[in-house]
Amino acid sequence: MIATAYAIPDVLVFLTSALLILVGAVGVLAMRNPVHSALSLIMALFGVAVAFVAQSADFLAAVQIIVYAGAIVVLFLFVIMFLGVDRTETVRVEPLVGQRVFAGAGVLVTVAGLITLFARSHWVTGAIAVSSSGQPLSTGSANVTQLGTAVFTTYLFAFEATAALLIVAVVGAVLLARRERAVDAEGSQS
Amino acid sequence: MTSWLASVDPLFAHGVTWAVVIIVIAKVFVGFAALMVSVMLMIWFERKAISDMQSRIGPQRWGPFGILQTLADGVKLFFKEDLLPAEADRFTFKLAPYLVLIPALITFSIVPIGGTVVIAGHPVLLQVANPPIGILLMLAMSGISVYGVILAGWSSGSKYPLMSAVRASAQMISYEAALGMTIVTVVLATGSLSTHDIVMAQSHGIWHWNLIRLGIVPFVVFLIAITAELNRPPFDVVEAESELVGGFHTEYASLRFALFFLAEFMNTITMSAIIVTLFLGGPAGWVPNIPHVRWVFPILWFLIKTVGFAFGYIWFRAALPRLRYDQLMNLGWKRLIPLSLGWMLIVAGFLIRPSWGFLMAALVILAWTVLTRAYTLGQGREESIDSILPTVGERPLPGRVLRAWTDREKD
Numbered sequence: 001m002i003a004t005a006y007a008i009p010d011v012l013v014f015l016t017s018a019l020l021i022l023v024g025a026v027g028v029l030a031m032r033n034p035v036h037s038a039l040s041l042i043m044a045l046f047g048v049a050v051a052f053v054a055q056s057a058d059f060l061a062a063v064q065i066i067v068y069a070g071a072i073v074v075l076f077l078f079v080i081m082f083l084g085v086d087r088t089e090t091v092r093v094e095p096l097v098g099q100r101v102f103a104g105a106g107v108l109v110t111v112a113g114l115i116t117l118f119a120r121s122h123w124v125t126g127a128i129a130v131s132s133s134g135q136p137l138s139t140g141s142a143n144v145t146q147l148g149t150a151v152f153t154t155y156l157f158a159f160e161a162t163a164a165l166l167i168v169a170v171v172g173a174v175l176l177a178r179r180e181r182a183v184d185a186e187g188s189q190s
Numbered sequence: 191m192t193s194w195l196a197s198v199d200p201l202f203a204h205g206v207t208w209a210v211v212i213i214v215i216a217k218v219f220v221g222f223a224a225l226m227v228s229v230m231l232m233i234w235f236e237r238k239a240i241s242d243m244q245s246r247i248g249p250q251r252w253g254p255f256g257i258l259q260t261l262a263d264g265v266k267l268f269f270k271e272d273l274l275p276a277e278a279d280r281f282t283f284k285l286a287p288y289l290v291l292i293p294a295l296i297t298f299s300i301v302p303i304g305g306t307v308v309i310a311g312h313p314v315l316l317q318v319a320n321p322p323i324g325i326l327l328m329l330a331m332s333g334i335s336v337y338g339v340i341l342a343g344w345s346s347g348s349k350y351p352l353m354s355a356v357r358a359s360a361q362m363i364s365y366e367a368a369l370g371m372t373i374v375t376v377v378l379a380t381g382s383l384s385t386h387d388i389v390m391a392q393s394h395g396i397w398h399w400n401l402i403r404l405g406i407v408p409f410v411v412f413l414i415a416i417t418a419e420l421n422r423p424p425f426d427v428v429e430a431e432s433e434l435v436g437g438f439h440t441e442y443a444s445l446r447f448a449l450f451f452l453a454e455f456m457n458t459i460t461m462s463a464i465i466v467t468l469f470l471g472g473p474a475g476w477v478p479n480i481p482h483v484r485w486v487f488p489i490l491w492f493l494i495k496t497v498g499f500a501f502g503y504i505w506f507r508a509a510l511p512r513l514r515y516d517q518l519m520n521l522g523w524k525r526l527i528p529l530s531l532g533w534m535l536i537v538a539g540f541l542i543r544p545s546w547g548f549l550m551a552a553l554v555i556l557a558w559t560v561l562t563r564a565y566t567l568g569q570g571r572e573e574s575i576d577s578i579l580p581t582v583g584e585r586p587l588p589g590r591v592l593r594a595w596t597d598r599e600k601d
Contacts, residue, residue: 035282035344042337059383062326066370070333071363077340078359081352143322144383 013054020047034080038073045069059144209310218299221318225298229455230260236455236504243508267448275441277347286345287442287449290338293331294456300327301463302389304473304489315386316473316489324384325373328464329366332419335457336362339421339428342450343438354437357515358421358428364522365418371530372412375537376400376468385467392471401469404537409469411530416461418522420454422503424510427518462499463492470495528561 024044052061241248249256304316343355429437475491532554540547
């Protein structure tokens with residue numbers, strides 16, 4: 001049934017993006033070097049962008065790359081470089097004894113929960129096939145118009161709340177991280 | 191499927207046939223070749239112009255006026271030994287040049303070089319691609335090219351390249367904000383993201399160019415921000431020779447160094463072209479009514495404008511001293527970002543209704559006054575100890591605050 005519903009190019013694109021995402025995601029965990037992990041993360045984000053393009057959500061793909069790959073992972077790398085990277089960082093030492101068991105249990109519960117949700121609830125995955133049921137995204141530049149209208153009318157409150165949250169987070173981070181130079185000078189005097 | 195493609199490019203209006211495929215491949219090849227040749231000429235032009243400004247002769251041995259110097263340098267670099275530092279992270283070290291080069295190539299594909307021509311019955315846009323996300327592609331690609339610089343610096347396993355990489359990441363991210371804001375202004379006025387539409391909206395004469403229509407401010411901000419994004423002088427703290435040896439590509443040799451060099455000049459050309467596209471109407475200009483060669487004139491106009499900006503970059507390099515790192519950050523965060531944000535709000539207001547525009551202008555002026563007051567207060571707090579404001583972040587002990595006050599009395 002599935003084979004008849006999808007064209008071969010679509011399947012190929014989907015497989016490519018899925019492979020990019022999965023290899024990238026596993027790489028984030030498996031790489032020894034934090035910088036290599038960050039690189040794998042970029043690969044996974046690119047895979048997501050490809051998936052967006054395949055669903056004709058071009059604008060989301062662009063934003064995905066500009067915001068996540070272009071800004072957030074750069075900040076990760078910035079921090080990794082500033083703190084200095086221990087190339088042979090060992091993960092054999094457990095700072096929290098017995099955390100691995102709990103982590104494993106947590107992963108199991110999450111994955112099981114997700115699978116159950118995917119299987120049972122329609123609202124998680126959306127329509128099974130966009131072409132058969134549900135409204136397809138409009139293509140071309142109408143796509144951006146559609147998204148913009150949705151964000152600034154239907155979801156305006158959520159949008160503004162997110163903006164406020166981000167501003168608060170930034171100001172809070174600056175407040176916590178900032179050191180007063182004048183007081184430093186005094187501290188060294190006394 | 192076909193209708194979607196037609197909305198992207200009129201070339202696909204009658205479906206994808208063999209002729210269309212050949213035209214698309216030809217466009218890609220011509221675009222690539224044109225970019226490569228222009229990079230060759232740009233490097234020669236920069237060296238020659240700088241030499242003239244510094245009363246030197248410059249390249250003169252290869253070809254007339256030394257025009258083949260770049261080719262000779264390319265051949266030399268090609269045959270040099272490919273060094274890999276012992277401390278280098280091998281994979282990342284090899285990957286980094288391509289992360290700079292490929293975005294530089296992709297960005298050029300969205301630049302409209304001319305109008306529309308008809309080849310074999312198909313209307314063809316004279317640009318390699320016209321994606322619906324248009325100018326956002328440029329932002330995305332400049333986001334990716336940051337990685338090339340950062341990873342090149344880090345993977346060299348050497349101190350100065352690493353410092354350069356840290357500077358580069360901070361600088362490029364900071365200026366991307368101002369860059370994005372000015373692009374939003376242009377996009378608001380046009381009502382479309384596509385570069386073709388942006389150019390078409392400016393094609394009705396010089397008063398419709400975004401340079402004038404949006405006021406000069408977005409253009410100036412964009413020019414400064416893009417120069418910083420390119421790491422070109424006066425914003426070249428990334429490869430400041432007097433401080434960092436050679437910047438992030440100190441450890442690179444041979445062909446990999448050539449790739450960095452290529453990408454840098456390619457970006458200079460592409461960004462000149464992007465400025466022309468966004469603010470100077472791209473290929474817009476006076477077209478004389480001569481049959482059969484009408485399509486040549488838009489290309490000529492585009493070339494003249496782009497070369498003008500390329501020369502501007504060379505002139506910057508010869509005339510302006512390098513900014514210090516903190517000056518660079520102050521300019522980016524405290525001047526350009528508020529300025530571009532405020533101007534964007536004013537333009538958005540005027541686009542709805544003039545009264546809204548004036549209201550926005552009043553609000554922006556109010557915000558500007560508050561911000562200036564905050565800066566002066568903050569400046570005083572950084573420089574002297576007599577601050578009325580309590581300390582932020584450190585939470586000093588009560589005794590220490592008291593001591594600070596009494597010490598001040600003694601002075």
